[in-house]
Structure formats: C-alpha cells, structure tokens
Amino acid sequence: MDAFYASIEQRDRPELRGKPVIVGATSARGVVAAASYEARTFGVKSAMPGFRARELCPSGVFLPADMDKYASVSAQVHAVFEEFTPVIEPLALDEAFLDISGTEGLFGTPVQLAQRLKARVKEATQLTVSCGIASSKLVAKIACSLGKPDGLRWVPDAETRALLDPLPVRWLWGVGPVAEKTLRAAGFETIGSLVNADLRKLQRCVGAHASELQKLARGEDERPVESAREQKSCGEENTFERDVSDRGVVTRTLTSHAAAVARRLRYDGLHASTVTLKIKLGRARGSRVSRTRGGTQEEPSYPLLTRSRTLPEPTDDAAVIRRVAIDLWDAAKISEPVRLLGVSTSGLAAQHHQQLELFAQEPDTRRKRLGPALDALRDRFGDGVIHLAVDDPQKLTPSGQKKRTPPRR
DSSP, rough: OOOOOHHHHHHGGGGGGTSSSEOOOOOOTTTTTEEEEHHHHHTTTTTHHHHHHHOOOOOOOOEEOOOOHHHHHHHHHHHTTTTTSSSSSETTTEEEEOTTTGGGGGGSHHHHHHHHHHHHHHHSSSSOOOEEOSSSSHHHHHHHHHHHOOOEOOGGGGHHHHHHHSSBBSSSTOOHHHHHHHHHTOOOOOOOHTTTHHHHHHHHHHHGGGGHHHHHHHHHOOOOOOOOOOOOEEEEEEEEEEEEHHHHHHHHHHHHHHHHHHHHHTTEEEEEEEEEEEEEEESOEEEEEEEEEEEEEEEEOOOOEEEEEEEEEEEHHHHHHHHHHHHHHHHTTTTTEEOOOOEEESSSGGGGGOOOOOOOOOOOHHHHHHHHHHHHHHHHHHHGGSSSOOOOOHHHHHHHOOOOOOOOO
C-alpha cells in the first residue's frame, strides 16, 4: 500500500489532501509511523524520530496513529488479496507477498492479474496499492518499491540483472547501514559489483553471509511465500517522554507491558517459555547512518540491551511475566536513565501442547481464571472498564505500532 496510514487519513479528511501528513511522532520522542508523499519530498520517512521530521518539514500535519482504523482497512485489503490467491504471506498491515503461480491463468497474464487487483483494492478502499511482479520475493519487493506510488512493474527473469545491477548495495536484504559502509569502503558500490566479486574479499566485509549475498545480487531468492508462518514472539514496548531512572516508574511500566503481553498470549491460545527484557539507554553513543531519498543522514545511536530468562514451565500469566521482567531489570543493574523499556515473550506453543510436570503441585485455579475473566470484561465493556492500578505508558508515548490486542466482540 502507498503511504498507507497517511493515505487513510487523507482519504477520510479531504482537507488534508495535498498536504504533508505525518502519522505518529506526536510526542517529543515519538517516531514517524507513516508519511504522505507530500511529506516525503522533505525527506521525512517511516521510523524517523519526530524531532528530525519537524526539522525537515515544519509545515507538516502531525496526527496520532489510529491503529484500530488502519487494521480494519488492512483487513479489507487482505480480503481483496484472497480473491486472487489463497497463498498470502503478510509482512505488515500494509504489505504482503502473494504467490500467483497457481491462479494467474484465471486472470490472464501476471500484469493483467495485478491490474485487476489494483482496481479491486481501489474500489474497496479508495486507496492505491503498488505491485511488483517477479519470480522471487527479493526482485518483486524491489520492483514494487521502484514503482511507487500507484505502480505496477513486472520483471521477467531475463531482465532481473538489468534491474538489480545499477542499484546501491543497500537495496539487498541483509545489508544495513554498517554493512553498507563496509562494502562501499571495499569498493562495492552497486549490486552488480557483488555478482562477480572475489568471494574471499567479500567474506572479509560480511563474513559467512558473503555467498548468500552474491546469490541475492544475482536475483536468486528461493524462499517460498509462506501463508501460515508461526508466531515466534509477542511483545510490548514504549519510549518515554523523558529518560527514566526511578524504579517505581520502571516497575509500573513493566507491569503494564506484562499485562498486555499476557492478554495477547491468551487471545492467541499460546503459552510462552521465555521472557525478554529490552532496555534502550538514554545517553547516545556515537551515531548511525540511515538512508533517505536524498542520500544519507546521521542519527544518534542509543545502546540497546536485552536480558532473557527461560521459565520452568510455559505461561500466559501476567504476574509471572511481570515478576521475571522485574527480576531481569534488577539483575541488569542499570546505573543510568533509560529511554525505552520493552517486555517480550518467545518460545510460544499452543496451550494444549503444554508438557505436564510429573510431580506438579495442585494448580492455582483462581489465578488461572483471573486472566480470562479480565479479558471477558474488556471484550464486553471496553478496555477502560478494568485495569491494573498502574500508569499506562502507551497513553504517554504511543509507539504507532499495531498491537495484536483482541478486538472487542
């Protein structure tokens, strides 16, 4: 989808059409969730810190993210996708891979299929979608990006090298700012320069990833479209308006995050076996280079720490997740203020697959019933009907990310 969140806002508010609309970054430390194409001409892009977006585009219209609305529109878009193929791999609310190898005969050529898909999305949502068509995920993704906005680009196999060779190495998956800097210092400026590069020289730049990088540079990407990817983790995080060092604030934040994570685990019918604490320190150490349409820019780099613990048995209990998260915080002995805290769980498995302990104690049935009872109350009367007696950091510094919170029934 083209500038998805911002486009939805411009669709629903005609007075915003033609203006630089920026979704997110409404708080001092917020980040840009989406920028309209009018805002992108100023250099504003997704994931950019809000202060930087305001520097680049002081005339921008900054709006809070309405993730429930965006998720609803996303469901409409995915319903259209299902008209053309059942093999769909969602990447986010606004992006997906579609495998049309079994259905393109029903709609004519691949281009004709894409044209019909674009028309149906426009009919259903009044929004535009860009399509890239190729025999691999990598090339299709790049073709789509190059065609935006409202684009459609088909890259036959014979034309793959002509598309990829002139592009900067950063366009390849797996090449971030650090790898890009190393590759360019070694003389590898374009994707084409990697194709016939000496493998040993390339290994000195990117290590064991060198051989795979050369395959991608040739457009060789054999990964299939996976329509049923297993959920690997479930997490919640927030960036504070001001750096935090007070343990009371930390505890309340981790409590709130643990409750949100536990609720989503129960909604998905999952138990988690590992709890991870994410900490971003408040004092920048150096800077990092990010790519923009106009070139590159430097942004402050804040150290990111993670601490994990595997549980004796999987859980969806907020109290257990909270206790482990706080223990991890205490063990980390952070001596300086932090700007971000997050709690995530991994090692997910369906509840009915849980391994029983041979000498397990009698379960606390009241505690096991507590979470589902709270969920039922929120589902029926809304999220505000009952909550833990802590501050909700999401209200202070919304992240602009769609959380997998259960919809109201």
